[in-house]
Amino acid sequence: MSAENPTAVGERPLAEAAASLSVRGLEKRYGPTRALAGLDLEVEAGTICALLGPSGCGKTTALRAIAGMERPDAGEVSVGGRSLSGPGAFVAPEKRRIGMVFQDYALFPHLDVKGNVAYGLGRRPDPRRVAEVLELVGLGMVADRPVHQLSGGQQQRVALARALAPTPELVLLDEPFSNLDAILRERLRDEIRGILAGAGVTALFVTHDQQEALSLAERVAVMRDGRIVQAGTPEEVYTRPASRWMAEFLGEVEVLPGEATGGRVECELGSLRVEKGHSGPVSVLIRPESLAIGTTGPASGQEAEIVGRHFYGHDQMIRLRLRSGRELRSRRLGFPAWHPGDRVKVWVDGPVDVLDGD
Ligand code: ATP
Numbered sequence: 001m002s003a004e005n006p007t008a009v010g011e012r013p014l015a016e017a018a019a020s021l022s023v024r025g026l027e028k029r030y031g032p033t034r035a036l037a038g039l040d041l042e043v044e045a046g047t048i049c050a051l052l053g054p055s056g057c058g059k060t061t062a063l064r065a066i067a068g069m070e071r072p073d074a075g076e077v078s079v080g081g082r083s084l085s086g087p088g089a090f091v092a093p094e095k096r097r098i099g100m101v102f103q104d105y106a107l108f109p110h111l112d113v114k115g116n117v118a119y120g121l122g123r124r125p126d127p128r129r130v131a132e133v134l135e136l137v138g139l140g141m142v143a144d145r146p147v148h149q150l151s152g153g154q155q156q157r158v159a160l161a162r163a164l165a166p167t168p169e170l171v172l173l174d175e176p177f178s179n180l181d182a183i184l185r186e187r188l189r190d191e192i193r194g195i196l197a198g199a200g201v202t203a204l205f206v207t208h209d210q211q212e213a214l215s216l217a218e219r220v221a222v223m224r225d226g227r228i229v230q231a232g233t234p235e236e237v238y239t240r241p242a243s244r245w246m247a248e249f250l251g252e253v254e255v256l257p258g259e260a261t262g263g264r265v266e267c268e269l270g271s272l273r274v275e276k277g278h279s280g281p282v283s284v285l286i287r288p289e290s291l292a293i294g295t296t297g298p299a300s301g302q303e304a305e306i307v308g309r310h311f312y313g314h315d316q317m318i319r320l321r322l323r324s325g326r327e328l329r330s331r332r333l334g335f336p337a338w339h340p341g342d343r344v345k346v347w348v349d350g351p352v353d354v355l356d357g358d
Contacts, residue, residue: 018202019080019169020045021066026075028061028226035061036072037226043219045080048196048203050213053223054249059206062223063172066204067100068093079169099163103175105155107147113158114143120162133161137195152180153188160192164199171196173205177212189216210250214238222246239351247285247353252317254291254328258284258354265354268326269347270300274354282354288317288331290350293338301345304328306338320346 026039035058043049051059064070066077068084068091076086079098084091099120107116117133118125134140137157147155156176163171176192177185193216196203207213213220214234221231230242241247244255258267260278265271267284274284293304307327308319311334318330318338330346332338 018046018200019082021170021202021204022076022078023062023066024076026062026065026077027073028058028065028070029073034226036065036075039075039223039227041221041228041231043202043204045202046200047219048193048205048217049219049221050217051204051206051221051223052210052213053208055208057223058226059208059223060174063174063204063206066170067098067172068096097166097169099166099168099171101156101159101163101171101173101176103178105152105159105179107155107158107162109146109148112144112146113139113150116147116158117161117165120165122166125165129165133165136164136199137161138191151184153184153191156180156188157191157195160195164195164201169202171201171203173203175206175208177207178209185212192216214250222249224249240353241285241355244283244285244355247355252288252329252331254286254288256284256286256326258282260354265352268322268324269302272348272352274352278354278356280356282356285353285355286328286348287350288329290348290352291320291328291330291346292349293318293320293330293332293344293346295342295344297345297347301347304344304346306340306342306344308340309338311337320344322346 021043023039023041026036028036039062051062053059061070065072071090072085077084083089084096108119114130114134117130121129131140134143137160139154139157139161142150147158150158177188180188189212217234219231220234220237221228222237230237230246238250241250247253256267258265260274260280260282263273263276265274265282265284302322304320304322306318307321310317314334316332316334318332320328320330322328
């Protein structure tokens with residue numbers, strides 16, 4: 001069986017006991033640093049969730065506290081309804097039924113691939129189980145190879161196989177792709193998503209890479225200063241950010257002042273349809289991909305001049321100046337090529353979000 005079709009091995013699903021994760025009010029201080037400041041996080045059984053946040057926001061501390069490698073100062077962690085850490089309770093890491101995959105793989109260089117996977121299975125590892133998980137991650141053919149002969153992507157799959165071998169209830173992955181080059185990273189991302197989803201295992205992975213979180217996870221929990229600021233599906237957090245910080249953290253965004261009433265907002269780009277329920281002064285959030293340009297355009301289009309362009313191959317980011325002098329960015333496919341000095345029309349062609357207040 002290949003990694004592309006990793007549903008079940010024989011009759012046995014890989015994770016027999018995918019469980020939900022519940023984290024409530026987790027606190028952790030290191031001297032004056034408040035690494036976790038009341039972290040709340042719920043992950044449903046069988047879901048792949050990304051814990052996304054800027055450097056230093058507490059992601060690794062959160063993962064280590066969930067795994068039991070770090071003792072929180074306050075708060076609770078439970079998996080499948082079983083309290084692992086909380087008032088009067090602290091289950092040792094090896095008794096938590098949690099698998100860990102680290103950024104640097106943390107494999108044993110003196111063991112071969114199957115030896116590394118067997119390591120997770122205690123003193124008398126079942127060779128059939130080792131073979132099963134290696135098949136599942138698509139490495140059955142290299143079971144006898146020393147791990148140092150494998151590529152980075154293969155080594156990370158060995159690490160995942162080792163974490164999955166004891167049928168954990170939850171798998172935690174700490175920046176699992178950060179040591180890989182861009183092409184391998186994307187391929188391994190797909191493979192690992194296939195393995196985790198096919199196995200039905202609950203997974204929480206830490207990343208500071210927005211695209212990685214949005215493309216790999218079913219749920220994204222965004223963390224800032226030791227707590228979750230928003231959680232939802234990738235589409236929800238991207239298209240309906242809860243704050244300007246969230247909008248800017250997840251990608252490029254233009255913010256225009258507007259006046260909302262009855263499901264519409266008036267702003268410099270005209271009258272736009274938005275979610276009902278907003279009224280008065282608002283900030284209008286427009287992603288560059290929602291701004292269309294053309295030499296002709298709808299009547300609502302505003303006149304603009306192109307003042308800059310970055311070409312990325314598959315797409316281009318075009319900088320525009322409106323008559324008012326306001327500059328905006330429009331993301332278009334890589335063709336046709338636009339040039340500074342071109343006069344165009346610009347109009348909104350995509351989702352727009354508003355935040356109350358200006
Ligand atoms: P990165 O993406 O850069 O790895 P992160 O979001 O994983 O960051 P953490 O590593 O959890 O963040 O760190 C959160 C804060 O706690 C940081 O200010 C960090 O310096 C601090 N910190 C983490 N571990 C320790 C420690 N063992 N001793 C002292 N301070 C620590």
